[in-house]
Amino acid sequence: MLGTIFLHEIAGTAILTLLGCGVVANVLLNGTNGKGSDGIVIFFGWGLAVFCAVYVAFDTGAHINPAVTLALLVGPASEYAPGIPINLATTLAYFSAEFIGAFLGAVVCYLAYKKHYDATEDAGAMLATFSTGPAIPAFGWNLVTEIIGTFVLIFVIIMFGNTPSGLGPLAVALLVVSIGASLGGPTGYAINPARDLGPRIAHALLPIRHKQGSNWSYAWVPIVGPVIGSVLAGLAAHVY
Numbered sequence: 001m002l003g004t005i006f007l008h009e010i011a012g013t014a015i016l017t018l019l020g021c022g023v024v025a026n027v028l029l030n031g032t033n034g035k036g037s038d039g040i041v042i043f044f045g046w047g048l049a050v051f052c053a054v055y056v057a058f059d060t061g062a063h064i065n066p067a068v069t070l071a072l073l074v075g076p077a078s079e080y081a082p083g084i085p086i087n088l089a090t091t092l093a094y095f096s097a098e099f100i101g102a103f104l105g106a107v108v109c110y111l112a113y114k115k116h117y118d119a120t121e122d123a124g125a126m127l128a129t130f131s132t133g134p135a136i137p138a139f140g141w142n143l144v145t146e147i148i149g150t151f152v153l154i155f156v157i158i159m160f161g162n163t164p165s166g167l168g169p170l171a172v173a174l175l176v177v178s179i180g181a182s183l184g185g186p187t188g189y190a191i192n193p194a195r196d197l198g199p200r201i202a203h204a205l206l207p208i209r210h211k212q213g214s215n216w217s218y219a220w221v222p223i224v225g226p227v228i229g230s231v232l233a234g235l236a237a238h239v240y
Contacts, residue, residue, distance in 0.1 A: 001084060005060050005093040012057025012064045013101030014108070017199055019049035021109040025129040029116040043180035051173035060084060060094075062169070064101070065192040067230035069094040071154040075234030102198025106130055109199075110206050123212040130199035131214070132188035132222050139221055145186040146225025147232070149179050153191050154233035159240075190222030197223060 023045025026034035034041065054062040061081030063069045072080055073091060080086055080094065109129070110117065120126055127133065134142045153175065160171050180189050190196040197219065204214040 002089060002093045005084065005090060006097045008057045008060040009063060009094055009097035010101040010104065012053040012060075012062055013098045013194060013198075014105035015056050016049050016053035016064050017102045017105030017195060018108050018112075019052060019105075020046045020195065021106050021129055021199055022112060023049070025109060025113045025116065028120075028122075028125040028129055029113055030119040030121075031116050032113070040181070043177050043184065046180055047173040047175075047177035050176045051169050054169035054172055058169075063094055064098060064194075065226075066095050066098050066194050067150050067154055067192055067226040068157065069098070070227060071158070071230040071234035071237075073234070074231050075158065075237045098194040099198050102192075102194040103202050104198075106199035106202035107206065110202065110208070118209050121210045123210060126208060126211055127203060127215060128188070130203040131196050131219070132190040133215055133218060134187050134221075135185060137218070139218065142187050142218075142221050143225045143228075145183065146190060146222055147229040149183045149187075149189050150191045150226040150229025151233045151236075152179055152183070154230045155236055155240075158233065158237045187221070187225075191226055191229070193223040193226050 023034075023042055026032045026045075027037045027042055029035065050064075053064050056062075057064055059081070061072075061084065063072075063080070069080065069091065073086060077086065080090055084090055113129075117126060124133075156175050157172060160175075179191060183189055200214050200216075200219055203211065
């Protein structure tokens with residue numbers, strides 16, 4: 001069981017960050033065919049990344065996000081996925097697999113765009129292909145934005161489970177597009193601690209030409225915000 005969680009959640013989260021970070025790289029890095037595309041390309045790119053990742057990790061519930069795992073832990077769920085109980089071992093397996101997968105996906109994205117990273121001198125743009133950052137640095141308010149965005153993500157996902165829409169992964173993908181378009185402006189809508197921290201670590205470790213710091217002073221916001229937002233969403237699901 002633990003091996004299944006590791007395999008599927010690592011693969012799913014890696015696909016998520018490979019395609020999600022990849023669409024940002026396509027828009028921001030020099031010399032790509034997508035350079036200068038509108039932000040809507042990023043919103044849909046991330047949504048479709050979620051769509052693909054959910055199918056890859058479907059057998060383990062396709063958490064691909066520690067915020068989802070945490071919400072199920074504190075919420076009304078009795079299992080993480082059919083046949084996967086909620087206990088310490090499975091919880092740690094999900095969390096570790098999600099962070100490992102996010103890191104690996106970002107590394108593969110770098111390999112896919114290696115020559116374009118070499119051709120880009122804007123350190124901020126390069127960092128943005130890996131991790132999120134605030135449009136206006138105000139960490140308290142940035143935290144509020146991440147809490148709200150993650151609450152919407154998790155609460156609506158739980159509501160999807162209560163209503164047989166038949167849309168499955170497409171519904172979650174469109175939800176991510178909606179959050180990006182509506183709430184993504186202030187912070188880049190991490191709404192997933194693994195999605196931000198894993199690629200940020202990859203940015204720090206990879207030999208990227210012209211890179212500068214990984215903005216570690218901000219890195220706690222896209223971790224703490226989604227944690228708080230997911231807990232609130234899980235608790236809200238108890239009484240809704």
